[in-house]
Amino acid sequence: MSNIDYSVKIPNNVDLSGDRTLQRALESWQPNFIQWWDxxxxxxxxxxxxYLRTAVxxxxxxxxxFGYVKMRDYRWGIFLNPADQERAIHFGxxxxxxxxxxxxxxxxxxxxxxxxTQGDTEPASVEQQRxxxxxxxxxxxxxxxxxxxxxEGRHLWAMVYLLHKYFGRDGREEAEALLERQSGxxxxxxxxxxxxxxxxxWLAFFMFTYFTDRDGKFxxxxxxxxxxxxxxxxxxxxxxxxxxxxxxxxxxxSRVLQRTCQVMNELKTxxxxxxxxxxxxxxxxxxxxxxxxxxxxxxxxGADQSSNAATxxxxxxxxxxxxxxxxxxxxxxxxxxxxxxxxxxxxxEKEVPMLNALNEVLRDDYIKxxxxxxxxxxxxxxxxxxxxxLIIPHKAFNRQIGALAGVRMSPDGRPVTEQEWQTRKDEWxxxxxxxxxxxxxxxxxxxxxxxxxxxxxxxxxxxxQPVDFDYVRFN
Amino acid sequence: MSTTTMIENGILNxxxxxxxxxxxxxxxxxTCPIGAITHDDTNYVVMADQCxxxxxxxxxxxxGSIDNWRKVPVAEAYSLADQFGWEAxxxxxxxxxxxxxxxxxxxAGSAEVEDLSQAQAAIAAVAGLASNAxxxxxxxFRSAAFGATVPPWSAAHAYTNLYGPRNPVSAAVVGxxxxxxxxxxxxTHHIVLDFGAMPFPVLEGQSIAIIPPGVDANGRxxxxxxxxxxxxxxxxxxxxNNVALTVKRxxxxxxxxxxxxxxxxxxxxxxxxxxxxxxxxxGHSFLMPNHPRSHIVMICTGTGSAPMRAMTEWRRRLxxxxxxxxxxxxxFFGARTxxxxxxxxxxxxxxxxxxxxxxxxxxxxxxxxxxxxxVIRERAIDLAELLRDDNTxxxxxxxxxxxxxxxxxxxDVIVQAELNWENxxxxxxxxxxxxxxxx
Ligand SMILES: Cc1cc2nc3c(=O)[nH]c(=O)nc-3n(C[C@H](O)[C@H](O)[C@H](O)COP(=O)(O)OP(=O)(O)OC[C@H]3O[C@@H](n4cnc5c(N)ncnc54)[C@H](O)[C@@H]3O)c2cc1C
Ligand code: SF4
Ligand code: SF4
Numbered sequence: 001m002s003n004i005d006y007s008v009k010i011p012n013n014v015d016l017s018g019d020r021t022l023q024r025a026l027e028s029w030q031p032n033f034i035q036w037w038d039x040x041x042x043x044x045x046x047x048x049x050x051y052l053r054t055a056v057x058x059x060x061x062x063x064x065x066f067g068y069v070k071m072r073d074y075r076w077g078i079f080l081n082p083a084d085q086e087r088a089i090h091f092g093x094x095x096x097x098x099x100x101x102x103x104x105x106x107x108x109x110x111x112x113x114x115x116x117t118q119g120d121t122e123p124a125s126v127e128q129q130r131x132x133x134x135x136x137x138x139x140x141x142x143x144x145x146x147x148x149x150x151x152e153g154r155h156l157w158a159m160v161y162l163l164h165k166y167f168g169r170d171g172r173e174e175a176e177a178l179l180e181r182q183s184g185x186x187x188x189x190x191x192x193x194x195x196x197x198x199x200x201x202w203l204a205f206f207m208f209t210y211f212t213d214r215d216g217k218f219x220x221x222x223x224x225x226x227x228x229x230x231x232x233x234x235x236x237x238x239x240x241x242x243x244x245x246x247x248x249x250x251x252x253x254s255r256v257l258q259r260t261c262q263v264m265n266e267l268k269t270x271x272x273x274x275x276x277x278x279x280x281x282x283x284x285x286x287x288x289x290x291x292x293x294x295x296x297x298x299x300x301x302g303a304d305q306s307s308n309a310a311t312x313x314x315x316x317x318x319x320x321x322x323x324x325x326x327x328x329x330x331x332x333x334x335x336x337x338x339x340x341x342x343x344x345x346x347x348x349e350k351e352v353p354m355l356n357a358l359n360e361v362l363r364d365d366y367i368k369x370x371x372x373x374x375x376x377x378x379x380x381x382x383x384x385x386x387x388x389x390l391i392i393p394h395k396a397f398n399r400q401i402g403a404l405a406g407v408r409m410s411p412d413g414r415p416v417t418e419q420e421w422q423t424r425k426d427e428w429x430x431x432x433x434x435x436x437x438x439x440x441x442x443x444x445x446x447x448x449x450x451x452x453x454x455x456x457x458x459x460x461x462x463x464x465q466p467v468d469f470d471y472v473r474f475n
Numbered sequence: 476m477s478t479t480t481m482i483e484n485g486i487l488n489x490x491x492x493x494x495x496x497x498x499x500x501x502x503x504x505x506t507c508p509i510g511a512i513t514h515d516d517t518n519y520v521v522m523a524d525q526c527x528x529x530x531x532x533x534x535x536x537x538x539g540s541i542d543n544w545r546k547v548p549v550a551e552a553y554s555l556a557d558q559f560g561w562e563a564x565x566x567x568x569x570x571x572x573x574x575x576x577x578x579x580x581x582x583a584g585s586a587e588v589e590d591l592s593q594a595q596a597a598i599a600a601v602a603g604l605a606s607n608a609x610x611x612x613x614x615x616f617r618s619a620a621f622g623a624t625v626p627p628w629s630a631a632h633a634y635t636n637l638y639g640p641r642n643p644v645s646a647a648v649v650g651x652x653x654x655x656x657x658x659x660x661x662x663t664h665h666i667v668l669d670f671g672a673m674p675f676p677v678l679e680g681q682s683i684a685i686i687p688p689g690v691d692a693n694g695r696x697x698x699x700x701x702x703x704x705x706x707x708x709x710x711x712x713x714x715x716n717n718v719a720l721t722v723k724r725x726x727x728x729x730x731x732x733x734x735x736x737x738x739x740x741x742x743x744x745x746x747x748x749x750x751x752x753x754x755x756x757x758g759h760s761f762l763m764p765n766h767p768r769s770h771i772v773m774i775c776t777g778t779g780s781a782p783m784r785a786m787t788e789w790r791r792r793l794x795x796x797x798x799x800x801x802x803x804x805x806x807f808f809g810a811r812t813x814x815x816x817x818x819x820x821x822x823x824x825x826x827x828x829x830x831x832x833x834x835x836x837x838x839x840x841x842x843x844x845x846x847x848x849x850v851i852r853e854r855a856i857d858l859a860e861l862l863r864d865d866n867t868x869x870x871x872x873x874x875x876x877x878x879x880x881x882x883x884x885x886x887d888v889i890v891q892a893e894l895n896w897e898n899x900x901x902x903x904x905x906x907x908x909x910x911x912x913x914x
Binding site: 053060061063064066217236239240242243244246247250251368369372373376379459460461462463464 | 495496498499500501502505506508516517531532534535537538539542562
């Protein structure tokens with residue numbers, strides 16, 4: 001495989017051909033990546049020509065090129081946002097010093113860990129979504145799924161590039177391991193919990209891309225502030241692609257809601273049983289899916305108090321969301337932040353040093369952002385004249401990580417007994433019966449311009465193409 | 476780079492984001508090469524006075540919501556505050572409205588505006604939009620809505636957009652002096668530029684733009700900055716092809732944080748003989764009336780005095796030659812201290828029967844703060860008399876922050892005179908007799 005012209009195969013702006021060692025390292029990694037894609041990537045899709053967006057450079061003209069591509073031949077490129085030679089570290093204890101172009105020895109282990117953790121999520125979601133193509137509600141949706149998949153693949157490349165380029169043998173080993181762990185594998189699972197959950201149906205996929213890919217946005221945004229310049233520049237570019245994933249989720253759920261509301265109005269009913277017979281997903285079920293995905297995702301931000309988070313920040317490895325736009329001292333030594341804890345069965349707020357609460361700070365930024373989108377979903381019901389609003393559950397609901405782990409809470413933040421939890425949890429979280437019902441709706445619908453009965457068509461197509469465009473061609 | 480035409484015949488093709496579809500992903504803001512996109516907690520919006528229609532943001536946007544355009548009269552461009560408040564895009568304006576606006580825009584404005592600085596300049600000049608995101612949030616009372624987009628009927632014909640950013644004209648510095656008292660804050664320079672043999676016809680009230688040399692922090696050439704012309708139409712030195720500018724050295728931003736303004740410092744530090752890249756001229760409505768019975772009320776702060784100086788000087792020259800016995804001049808001029816007021820000395824030497832000067836100082840030790848609007852209210856009776864006369868034209872120029880207070884004070888004067896504000900304001904606007912230019 002050594003005769004690949006890497007500038008074509010792997011479009012990049014990191015002068016790959018000028019770095020023989022790196023090129024060789026990636027050359028030996030690439031077949032394993034393709035093997036991984038064939039084994040656990042999108043099922044049964046090898047021969048499809050998919051109308052994909054490919055980045056060939058980071059400038060606005062280059063990074064959104066649309067055309068038919070076989071996913072296996074997608075040009076997983078390595079792109080870093082342009083360098084700013086003068087860039088200085090703008091937070092933490094090294095504030096004002098020049099950003100690092102190489103990994104400082106004392107931060108090596110932590111940086112590697114951060115990159116590996118981020119890298120691990122990218123192939124994981126491809127694995128989680130691998131069967132979804134078989135039940136796509138339309139060509140348009142199928143194309144969007146595939147776009148998400150290839151970009152997750154590209155994000156894996158981005159992290160693998162950093163590991164290979166800056167972390168020597170350790171890095172190469174980590175890069176291999178990224179292809180060896182597998183979502184949901186009992187013996188060798190993905191690092192973070194949410195990435196071992198199944199994404200069995202399209203409602204789960206939309207919730208996942210809305211909530212969990214938004215976690216990606218916030219994590220990437222925090223890394224985009226990093227003092228380690230190559231990481232900052234890589235994640236900045238990844239952020240632009242992450243946007244499409246959140247779009248798939250936000251518009252997907254919105255279209256499901258729209259279709260349900262339409263049928264509710266046609267049948268003049270909010271009777272769940274009748275709606276299910278009519279083949280749409282009832283609103284309470286959508287709320288239960290939301291409760292699940294939201295709570296699992298906010299766990300991804302980690303423990304509410306973490307000395308690692310403090311270290312990452314103070315040493316400049318990972319900033320806050322929009323660090324540059326904040327007006328405090330960017331060192332945070334004397335600042336405090338409120339976290340939740342449970343004392344005598346009651347929730348209460350506790351002030352702790354902000355540096356230790358940075359996971360919570362990021363989680364709260366995330367909550368604000370994701371809640372705003374839920375407000376936009378609610379406009380669908382409002383417009384349809386239906387008196388039902390989705391709400392995000394309480395921060396302490398269904399948590400597995402941090403001080404709130406295992407605390408039994410109702411979605412509205414009321415502590416409940418284990419007994420009440422057990423009797424009511426199917427009211428709050430998608431039950432097996434809910435999932436079985438949703439699964440029963442998942443039938444492939446692939447005529448151009450046609451949509452499965454449980455989802456409305458989108459407002460507009462991709463890249464100004466019509467909605468009934470041939471987004472995927474089957475060979 | 477494909478660039479759309481942004482303004483034609485006084486109609487702006489305004490770039491907007493559909494808030495119903497946009498997922499607030501920040502891609503457009505990260506992509507826009509000139510930072511024309513911003514957001515608050517609810518919406519992503521495009522700054523009308525910045526966007527040059529380069530289309531870079533269109534294909535990266537994952538939703539298509541970025542690709543929305545509405546035709547609006549330039550002066551009614553949707554402000555940031557409008558856009559932040561939207562839940563859905565506004566409907567298209569009916570064609571009659573646009574046709575009316577297109578007709579009322581000056582013939583000279585029909586020149587197609589194609590690129591950044593011209594669009595930016597034209598929009599800023601005509602609509603009085605601030606280029607700073609924070610500032611464009613207007614209060615409930617939208618003072619900018621009262622400004623005229625047509626010149627007075629007796630104005631001379633203005634040439635606009637003779638030189639664009641891609642074909643600037645070079646001018647030579649022939650004078651540069653500090654026209655405020657040295658050592659005081661708000662140092663302001665009086666700078667004279669000569670165009671030699673190059674045509675550069677201007678009228679009082681127009682502006683030009685200067686391209687500062689070098690590049691900004693992102694390695695892009697600096698955008699041009701606009702400056703009002705401070706000299707009369709026949710030259711700072713009569714009979715010569717030169718113009719004067721009044722440039723305040725910006726050493727603090729609007730929040731008072733230290734910052735070294737790029738263009739203003741470049742200009743203030745120029746030496747006689749230096750060459751400057753100029754584009755323009757701009758503006759085809761903030762023009763003075765020319766009929767002999769016309770009165771001019773001028774309200775300004777700081778460098779907003781530049782166009783007032785130009786008009787005053789033209790009137791002075793005409794008066795010397797025996798015209799304009801009837802036309803009155805009334806000036807309201809605000810500054811922090813007399814020492815910071817540009818042209819304070821020369822102004823005081825003008826005869827009282829030529830110009831009715833009213834100063835307002837807000838920072839003189841020992842005397843209460845006074846702002847221009849306070850003085851306008853004090854002179855309500857004389858002003859009202861002028862306002863009853865259809866020959867009166869009002870010009871407001873200076874920092875954005877003054878505009879609303881001034882228009883509100885004018886409203887008070889009119890209401891106090893038992894005139895109907897709505898009627899008077901509508902008439903002033905239609906007849907090109909109230910002009911607002913704030914930045
Ligand atoms: C139609 C029009 C006419 C104008 N006429 C004149 C004129 O006759 N004389 C004149 O001096 N200027 C005039 N201006 C303003 C001028 O175009 C520049 O904005 C100004 O000189 C600052 O440019 P700069 O490059 O020095 O500052 P920049 O480098 O652009 O800005 C530096 C910082 O200072 C802030 N800032 C900019 N201007 C000011 C200010 N005046 N006070 C406080 N903070 C500020 C900016 O927001 C920014 O944060 C006019 C503007 C317009 C739109
Ligand atoms: S890129 Fe599109 S969807 Fe994203 S914030 Fe901008 S307009 Fe909205
Ligand atoms: S069209 Fe160009 S200038 Fe306008 S918002 Fe988009 S990227 Fe920015």
